[in-house]
Amino acid sequence: MPRITVTVDGITYQEDVEPRLLLVHLLRDRLGKTGTPIGCDTGNCGACTVMLDGMSVKSCSVLAVQADGNDVVTIEGLAHGNEWHPMQKAFHEEHALQCGYCTPGMIMAAIDLLRDDPDPSEETVREGLEGNLCRCTGYCNIVRAVRRGAREMSQRSMPEQAEQTEREVRTP
Ligand code: FES
Numbered sequence: 001m002p003r004i005t006v007t008v009d010g011i012t013y014q015e016d017v018e019p020r021l022l023l024v025h026l027l028r029d030r031l032g033k034t035g036t037p038i039g040c041d042t043g044n045c046g047a048c049t050v051m052l053d054g055m056s057v058k059s060c061s062v063l064a065v066q067a068d069g070n071d072v073v074t075i076e077g078l079a080h081g082n083e084w085h086p087m088q089k090a091f092h093e094e095h096a097l098q099c100g101y102c103t104p105g106m107i108m109a110a111i112d113l114l115r116d117d118p119d120p121s122e123e124t125v126r127e128g129l130e131g132n133l134c135r136c137t138g139y140c141n142i143v144r145a146v147r148r149g150a151r152e153m154s155q156r157s158m159p160e161q162a163e164q165t166e167r168e169v170r171t172p
């Protein structure tokens with residue numbers, strides 16, 4: 001049985017895994033990351049979306065061995081202590097969920113789509129999230145939440161960018 005080393009939400013694990021074990025089962029059944037739900041198990045709903053080396057993937061479509069040596073972030077690794085990630089906060093504030101089953105995957109996919117477009121239009125958000133299905137909300141509040149989260153993320157990163165520029169200027 002192959003042994004893999006994988007970092008999940010900042011903690012590094014070594015696990016002996018069956019070659020056919022899916023990443024979502026490693027996360028949920030072995031590492032206790034039950035915040036990542038399984039909706040369809042066939043790559044259609046997006047509920048199981050996590051970040052693998054900074055890119056969103058449907059973890060029911062990835063083998064655990066493919067995560068060997070890589071970094072996985074789940075919905076449980078987004079908050080800093082008691083402080084929610086701005087995208088989590090935006091979903092809460094815009095009431096972008098009802099049953100919440102799709103929400104972890106939606107949030108991970110939303111953060112990923114901002115890598116290409118930090119200020120997405122409604123259309124871009126709808127296109128970017130087309131692989132994530134919601135049975136409850138009708139999507140309007142989700143789209144609003146993603147755009148709000150995007151604005152809050154860019155405002156939050158501005159002081160960080162200014163700080164970095166200041167450091168670069170000071171360090172010849
Ligand atoms: S459970 Fe993975 S896409 Fe539906």
Ligand code: FES
Binds near residue numbers: 098
């Ligand atoms: S909130 Fe229920 S599936 Fe999206």
